[in-house]
Amino acid sequence: MKIKYKFTLIITSILIVLGLSLNISVRKILKDNMESSITSSMKEVMKSTRESIKYTLSQRNYLYKDKALKEEANYLLDYISQNFDSTLQICDISGNVLASNLSFKPIEISQNLSEVKEGKTIVNIKYQNNELIGVLSYPIIINESYIGIINLNKDYTPLYEEYYKATNILTLIEIILIVFIFLLSTRLTNKIAKPITNLTIAAKSLGEGNYDVLLNTEGTDEISILSREFLNMKNKIKEQILDIENEKEKVEKLALSRKIFFDTVTHELKTPLTSIIGYSEMILENVVDDEDFKKRAVSRIYSESQRLNTLVLEIIKISKGLSSIKEEYIEFNIKELLEQVIADMSIKAEKYNLNIIYNLEDSILKIKANKIKEVFINLIDNAIKYSINTNDNNIKINGYIEDNLYKVAIINEANPIPEEIYNHVFEPFIKINSDEDNYSSGLGLYLCSEIIKDHNGSITLSNGNKVEATVSLPF
Template identity: 50%
Template sequence: MKIKYKITVGILSILIVLGIVMNLSIASILKRDMESNIMNSLEEIMKSTRESIKYRLTIDTEIDKKKLLLQESEYLSNYILLNYESNIEIIGVNGEVYVSNIENQVDNIESLYLRAVDGEVVVNLKYTDNGLKGFITYLIFINKESLGVLHLEKSFDDIYKQYSNTITFIGLIVIIVFLFILTLSYLVASKVTYPISLLINGIKEVGKGNYNTVISYSGNDEMSIVSKEFNNMNNKIQIQIDTIKNEKEKVETLEKSRKQFFDNVTHEIKTPLTAIMGYAEIIKDNIVNDEEFKKKSIERIYEESERLNLLVLDLIKISKGISTVDENKIEIALDEVINQICDDMQIKASKYGIKINRNITPGKIYGRINKIRELFINIADNAIKYSSSSNIIYINTKVEERYYCIDIINYGEKIPDNIYNSIFDPFVKDNIYKYDESRGLGLYLCSEIIKDHNGEITISNGEEIIVNIKIPCFGNNLETIV
């Protein structure tokens, strides 16, 4: 939470507490004064009505006072109602109700009667939903002779309404004052925290790498000094960043090429070695007596040795940081490359009793010849390694629309889901197979080669595993292919 909000919330909390305490205190004081005034008013009514009753009962001295009270009770009820706007109930000393103009039954009248007979003046207040009523019960006596009990009720709704309006008005005044104080506090807090907000925003920008951020804050206080030092720090950091960036750019291209080279060097070298070892084994074991085939094998061994020699030289140069590898794209007769690779890989497949059945359609693409060779050797090698339920691998090609399409089909165990779902990610391999020398880079490098040639590669999983490759054909718009 921002500091200005914390300050505002703190002041708001204090104001709320003070407001509650103040309202409760004012309400308590006003209520106490109101109740005191009502009780005094009831006592004044009691004194006046006592005098009126005493006067009325002493007019005729011949009649018994108790009987006279019964006779005059109706008059007294009307008189008190008219002059004091109060309802009364007069009860004789024998408990008989002489007169009553009170609408509802009086609560605890027996208890009030007994207390009054004992000489106690009972004063009570009762709050209703919309107002306040006052009750007073006292003994009627003349010359120390008890004549009866008078219970008087008077409505003070107008006083209670005035009290409620006063409390509401005070509450509104308090709310207005508090809102004013809160708004003023927020504005003051915002002004105080404004330079801090500038500094925080500046730090965030620096965190994002924007070292050109400048804090514009003028003044003679501490925050002004901090702002100037922050700007100076940014300038020094920017100078250092520029220096480091210049140095980094000198080695960035070399380092990137070196990393890419070492990531796939094992697959690059494996490509010519596969052909060399296959043809050399045939010659060594004298498996084929055809002199033409032996001549062709020697030529292939020489060609692949030359390629291997160039790869080793590139590796040496890269390790010394004196060269980079960037093969140019050329026109490639893809059917010739695939047929040559099938010939080379058939040597390895024969060791496992596997035959490569091919149906190759002529077609040309524009690409990097060594990368294309590496792509198909990797796919064919995987098909040989993971074939288990059939001794035939099918390689079929066709030209479809603007793509040269290749299907490599082998039969074996279904690829586990955890491997299949990320099969084109680097360093993904299944340990259940015996080829532990694999680093799990083959299919990753194949997908990168396909991307470099604007093509597509997919694998259908199951006992029949189909690798489908699509590469744009040569002869279309070359600018979109390169």
């Protein structure tokens, strides 16, 4: 809960409790005073009526006063009713009614009868239907003898209405005061809480990475000082975060560059090694008896070894910061390059009972021969890898001219590539988690794509039971 709501809730609760307590206390005081006044008034009525009864009965020459009361009951009823603005009931000592003009008999009269017979005076205050009635019961005593009972009702509703008006006015005044104090306290709370709220929002925004927060720091109070210190802290954090991010970016770039460089060099070394290993195995296993083939094989082993040696020397220079691997564009017969790659890769294909069938058109392209050779070695190697244990043992390679481009399509049967892999297949470090990819870095197709882009060409890969990799190179 926000602090301003807490303050408002606390102040409101205190005001309500104080208002209710004050209202209840004042109402009780007013009610006690009213009832005390009524009780005093009823006692005065008792004294006056008792004297009137005693005087009236003494003026009559009755031997027995109880008989006199019975005879004079109606007279006394009229007299007391008129002079004391009340209604009453005159009874003998046994409670039998001698005279009465009561419109109703309050239950208190019957309940008080036994106590009145014992000589007690009882005053009851009765609230009913927005009316206030005073009920007075007392014994008539003449010469220390009990001769009867008076039950008198007097209407104090006007006094009750005055009390009701006073309490309503008091309640209204209290409500007005509570509302006024509430509005005043709400305004003061908002004034106090607003800077705290702004500071809280700024801290939350800062936690979410937004450092462009502004605060009003004018003033000399504690909140203003805290806001200034917060802004100073924010600026220092922002500077430190920027420094950390810059350093992190440098480290990440360096780490990525090293990994890509390492994997690129691995692929560079893989190209001559593929030829050397393939031809060496064929010579060792004496697969071909043709002397001309053996001479070509030895020649290729020698040339690829020379190239491998050159690459190693270049890598040593690069590690010392003395050089970098560069290759110039030269005009090259793409058919001859592809035939050379196919001849090298056929050795590996035959080990898995696979055939490479090709149909190539002649064309001269300006290319980086070793880089393009690396692309096709990688693509054909993938085709061999994913064609193992399939129904079709043929890998087809077609080279043809179309739309002023030289296109090379490598087609093989394979299991479909998972959609999440296929959508990112030309990104770095993407590979299928399969047995064939245990030794893969996930950079092969990415490097192929980068090399073809460097030649202003394009490379695509179709997905399905037939996988087709198509390389397009401009003239």
